[in-house]
Amino acid sequence: MALETKKLGRDAINSKGWLAAHKWLLLRRISQLGILAVFLLGPWFGIWIVKGNLMSSLTLDVLPLTDPYVLMQSLFAGHLMEMTAITGALIVLAFYMLVGGRVYCSWVCPVNLITDAANWLRNKLAIKGGTQLSRNTRYWVLAMSFVAALATGTIAWELINPVSILQRAIIFGSVSAWMVVLAIFVFEAFVSQRGWCGHLCPVGAFYSLLAKFSLLRVNAYARNKCDDCMECFAICPEPQVITPALRGEEKNISSMIMSANCTNCGRCIDICSKDVFKFDHRFNKKISIKVLHQREVLP
Amino acid sequence: MSDKKSSQSRRKFLVSMARTAGGVSLLGLGLGVYSRQSLSLPAQAIRPPGVADEKEFLSACVRCGLCVRDCPYDTLKLSGLMDDVAVGTPYFEARKVPCEMCEDIPCVKACPTGALDPELTRIDDSRMGLAVIADQESCIAFKGLRCEVCFNVCPVRGKAITLDQQHNARTGKHALFIPVVHSDACTGCGKCEHACILDEAAIKVFPHKLAKGELGKHYRLGWKEKQKAGDSLVTPDEQHEYNLPEGMRYDYEGEGLIQQKQDTPFTDNPLDRLNKGIQH
Numbered sequence: 151m152a153l154e155t156k157k158l159g160r161d162a163i164n165s166k167g168w169l170a171a172h173k174w175l176l177l178r179r180i181s182q183l184g185i186l187a188v189f190l191l192g193p194w195f196g197i198w199i200v201k202g203n204l205m206s207s208l209t210l211d212v213l214p215l216t217d218p219y220v221l222m223q224s225l226f227a228g229h230l231m232e233m234t235a236i237t238g239a240l241i242v243l244a245f246y247m248l249v250g251g252r253v254y255c256s257w258v259c260p261v262n263l264i265t266d267a268a269n270w271l272r273n274k275l276a277i278k279g280g281t282q283l284s285r286n287t288r289y290w291v292l293a294m295s296f297v298a299a300l301a302t303g304t305i306a307w308e309l310i311n312p313v314s315i316l317q318r319a320i321i322f323g324s325v326s327a328w329m330v331v332l333a334i335f336v337f338e339a340f341v342s343q344r345g346w347c348g349h350l351c352p353v354g355a356f357y358s359l360l361a362k363f364s365l366l367r368v369n370a371y372a373r374n375k376c377d378d379c380m381e382c383f384a385i386c387p388e389p390q391v392i393t394p395a396l397r398g399e400e401k402n403i404s405s406m407i408m409s410a411n412c413t414n415c416g417r418c419i420d421i422c423s424k425d426v427f428k429f430d431h432r433f434n435k436k437i438s439i440k441v442l443h444q445r446e447v448l449p
Numbered sequence: 450m451s452d453k454k455s456s457q458s459r460r461k462f463l464v465s466m467a468r469t470a471g472g473v474s475l476l477g478l479g480l481g482v483y484s485r486q487s488l489s490l491p492a493q494a495i496r497p498p499g500v501a502d503e504k505e506f507l508s509a510c511v512r513c514g515l516c517v518r519d520c521p522y523d524t525l526k527l528s529g530l531m532d533d534v535a536v537g538t539p540y541f542e543a544r545k546v547p548c549e550m551c552e553d554i555p556c557v558k559a560c561p562t563g564a565l566d567p568e569l570t571r572i573d574d575s576r577m578g579l580a581v582i583a584d585q586e587s588c589i590a591f592k593g594l595r596c597e598v599c600f601n602v603c604p605v606r607g608k609a610i611t612l613d614q615q616h617n618a619r620t621g622k623h624a625l626f627i628p629v630v631h632s633d634a635c636t637g638c639g640k641c642e643h644a645c646i647l648d649e650a651a652i653k654v655f656p657h658k659l660a661k662g663e664l665g666k667h668y669r670l671g672w673k674e675k676q677k678a679g680d681s682l683v684t685p686d687e688q689h690e691y692n693l694p695e696g697m698r699y700d701y702e703g704e705g706l707i708q709q710k711q712d713t714p715f716t717d718n719p720l721d722r723l724n725k726g727i728q729h
Contacts, residue, residue, distance in 0.1 A: 192518070198518075201514075201515055201518045201519075201559075202513040202514055202515045202518065203512075203513050203514060205511040205512055205513045206511050206513035206515065206561045206562065207513065207515075208515060208559075208561070214561055216511070216561060216562075217511070220511045221511075224508060224509055224511065224562065227507075227508035227509075228508050229505070229508040229509040229562075229563070229564075230563075231509065231561070231562040231563055232560075232561060232562060232563040232567060234561040234562075235511070235561040235562045235563070238561060283469075284465060284468075284469050286469065287469050287472070287473065290469055290470060290473040291473055291476065293473075294473050294474070294476065294477040294480075297477060298477055298480050298481055298484065299508075301481060302481055302484045302485065303504055303507075303508055304484055304487075304488070304504060304507035304508050304535075305507065305508065305509075305510070305511065306480050306481065306483075306484035307480070308511070308512055308536070308537060309480065309483055309484055309487055309535060309536055310480060310483070314512065314537065315530060315536060315537065318512060318514065318527065318537050319529065319530065321514070322514055322517070322527050324527075324529040324530065325529075326529045326530030326531055329530060330530070
């Protein structure tokens, strides 16, 4: 099909207006930048609402939050953390199990700002192809990060984790942030489409494991209105997750997007001029998850 | 036909699997090598209080920077991507900003993971490093000049650094006030290195493994053993007696065996000999 990526989103803007066609994108940007801003209020203006960074933080001197992925790596490296960190990790785990693990990727992670920008450029310049990686590579990298922790006895992945390096560099004011930004931008724009976030990043892979039972889902509830414009597939960072929900009517598959790798970014909702998608809770569905999981296909 | 097709798809699957596994293994190998190298902390980079072992620390530190935030003197900083300290981990350089040794140790309290040992409650017990008079040639105290700045800024005053008075051989009549560091009290805070008046500090804080020697385990220092036992452990010294024939004695300075003349049956005087028979 000849989808013109340069004009992506034009139909939605024409039918709904610019604001409605960018509603979830704008909310997401507010969330991503807002989280950075709250972290920066301390060092920049002396207003200490949150201290630390995404690896571990302390909010208002009472609420500890810790990245459960780094806690697991530390465990593999042979260290059992103190109660503060364990409590923080449990809170984070509970939250993402509720809203969907990869909400971390699309609503929190600062790297997403770069990769979205890279993909915007890719669409505008109509760059096609590039290095193809398996979408399962990230789970191999995830396993490798645990093996590396076990073998070296240190949290080895944190030496090269661009997610934490970038966020730390922004919050603690280091120029090295721009190197990470540039590297990821170039990689995603010219080397491999959605290469980092959608194929390699073990942080996203880890959080996707928490999404198996999450409550918040995108529902292609009006899939009979779909006119096959393909724009949702073009804009979606994980397009394979849409297929069963959108195209599964004849096979009696639920219209709920159940894949753990859906990032709940809501771009499909924004870009659809026919309003096929909406945010929903998982129990609002027609057939059981079991059937769905059997039919879900990873490309 | 379908057999051929399935074997082709199996082949495709296995090849793609091998490609992914191979690529990720290579990445892992590189990461392993890099992580080994990042264990080598440069000598001038000092970890915050409560770090005993670098590897143990790197198994626990999540690089959140909460210790840095709670350091009231901006001593601690996080390593950047281009620094030669494991990226994102906290450290300080004594010559730039030393540790002020806060009594409540806020950095250790801030650590959520236990990378900074929460059992460290007295800052005097911390061992961040060990001060060493690294260069006696430049330290002006060794030239006989009065300085004692390191001695005076030391927070563990009079215990971690003492002044040893020695004879000044150059003038023949003055004293040298030599600073001496004691590892049983020095915390490695780096105040001395920071305050050293030289352009390049003569006293420097080094990691313990660089600064300390270690005596072989089999060594026993006699005077210490004696002190421990409260008494000498070897047979107490007694007047030594030689088992010599009667009338002989031994004297090294007097050149060995000496015949005691009085007891000799044979005298030099012939009259004695002659008279002997009469006496009996």
